[in-house]
Amino acid sequence: MEVSTRYPHVIIVRLAPEILLKSPTTRRKFQKHLYENLIKGLRTQEIDFEILNHEGRMQIHTSDQEKALDVVSRTFGISSYSPIDKIIDGGLEAHKVAAVELYKDLVANKTYAVRIKRLGRKKKHSSVEMEREIGGMLNKYAKKVDLTNPEVMIKADVAGDLAYFYTKKIPGPGGFPIGIQGKALTLISGGFDSVVAAWYLMKRGALNDFVFCNLAGAAYERMVLEITKVLCDRWATGTRPKLYCVDFEGVIDNLRANSDPQYWQVILKRQMYRAGCEIAKRIGAEAIVTGEALGQVSSQTLSNLNTIDQVADVPVLRPLIGFDKEQIISDARMIGTDKLSEKIPEYCALNKRRPATKSARKNITEAELSMDFNILTEAVDNAKIYDMFNVNDQDVAQHSVFIEEIPSNAIFIDCQPESLYDEWHIAGAENYNAGQLANKMKTFVKTQPYVLYCPYGTQSAVFAERMQKAGYEAYSFKGGIKQLKRMYPNGAELDDE
Structure with a gap:
């Protein structure tokens, strides 16, 4: 594992298990696709970054952790990922001191556990030994150790004298990198x-x-x-x-x-x-x-x-x-x-x-x-x-069809199903389906604006566009029925006035 001092943030990215089960040649091919997809995705965010490969996982070193995490969370081929709290060099003694500095407040009055994953061939201490040593340093600050269901889980990936400390392991979308299947x-x-x-x-x-x-x-x-x-x-x-x-x-x-x-x-x-x-x-x-x-x-x-x-x-x-x-x-x-x-x-x-x-x-x-x-x-x-x-x-953009304010001289056309029209409609609005509107349109005047509405403003948008093509000033009300009921709370009751 390497340390990049250029960027303040590091994210560990773990490959989906299906990739790791492939033959070495296939695995390298899949990992290359993932690497390239991540690079393209991160570049769209216009942030500085560097990606390093190591031990079946990747490190993303970046200037903008939030944007990088957003890309990682939506990139197929990733099993899980972890934003790193801090990278510590210097071996076990340095790791113990750093763990106290990083997590003593986090574990206060809570149960906790420490999990260490050793990477690479250079291993001075076993994972169990490191967990015991680092966990022991935090014991006096916490309620107690709970190896089964701790309130706080402290983890570190360790390679040689380097330890990457983190507390979050976030599930990724899994699957395969886009592009490997044609x-x-x-x-x-x-x-x-x-x-x-x-x-x-x-x-x-x-x-x-x-x-x-x-x-x-x-x-x-x-x-x-x-x-x-x-x-x-x-x-x-x-x-x-x-x-x-x-x-x-x-x-x-x-x-x-x-x-x-x-x-x-x-x-x-x-x-x-x-x-x-x-x-x-x-x-x-x-x-x-x-x-x-x-x-x-x-x-x-x-x-x-x-x-x-x-x-x-x-x-x-x-x-x-x-x-x-x-x-x-x-x-x-x-x-x-x-x-x-x-x-x-x-x-x-x-x-x-x-x-x-x-x-x-x-x-x-x-x-x-x-x-x-x-x-x-x-x-x-x-x-x-x-x-x-x-x-x-x-x-x-839908500004040419949709309208949010009603012109004072507008004629309303109701595009709801007939049963919904009977339940509620704007006073004076005529109800037409597609066929009826096509037949009736030739009788409409072109000197006034028409405002069409339906439950969501989508069906009426189609009808309004057809009327526009025929030369009418027609719009679909963008807010749909829900917004219109606020503007015209009495609906068809006004017909009786």
Whole structure:
């Protein structure tokens, strides 16, 4: 072990056990990937640092411990890590004196224990001997020694005359360093499932790019862009993921016009798979990844998954296939995308009445015969590509659609489900779903602003954007129903005035 005097802080990083179990050649390869990912991640924080390798672990010497710890906590391939309280040179006697100086106040009136890990071949004293000697120096300051469940655990990694003292051993994310398993392409919708699925592939060491089949316009695209940005910023340490945005508006119109409604969900997924597989081949991805969980929706029955798989010419990976929704949402909360994902409406549900839960490959292939697949090819060819680490606030800004203050002469449009509209709506607001709004829009005037609202401000954003494209001054209220109820506490009761 070495001592760097250039930096005031040191962090010990321990490799995930799966890496240490590999053959020496493979272990060195994995450790090199982790080393490179940490360097890239730390450089993004614009801090001074140095990384040293020793005995199956790493030391990060840095000028900014807080930022470095943040990077380490989200870098796959790390089992645990410890911020070092102090590095002591001089052998056992110096270690005993230092332990008293560092921890006498910490152990006051508490139970404690000392654990020593010896590293390297140069060992003057055994671990047990050092634990007894150092622990004995602290005994008069503490309540008593408790080797089973101490209130304070003091640890030190010792190599030769050097001791690295610490009290915290923080669990890392585990897994493998991103990059050691090749590249995958995740079909991302912005909901809980696809984000969590991507995270699990990243944890197993796969580089991840993303394809987004956009069913609802630019506002929806910005939502998915923001969620993907958060996922990549937090967890794709050391990589440069890309997001491919494919406009599916024409694909959906073609599907609706030329196929049986009961099969819309299955055919839509097949079209998404086709788009994903084509992009995967173009970028050298070896598999596509989906967030499908068995039985969660109509297209995710075994029968329909079998039918959908027919069009995939690269492997389809489903890391969440046996998960329940509660577990997926819990994982999204840990990942840090749950609050954004919960605002994404369910755009894939083209037929909410009686979608088929069973299908046969032959029947669906025949049902697709009337469709124009050139539309899908053109959509893939024209995909928008975002480098996620070049995405900035302007790319995800929603100021052109969202509004936080209500114009005095605004006309309200309610985009809630009818049952929620009956429970509460702003006085005078008309209630429209997507189809109704499209038919009614031509009767609207273009001399007044329209403010649309829905429970979270997301569905209304899509409708507002469509109205803007048609030449109307239309906005989605950013605060959603919760904020509007504060502004208009009486709601529809004002209708009676």
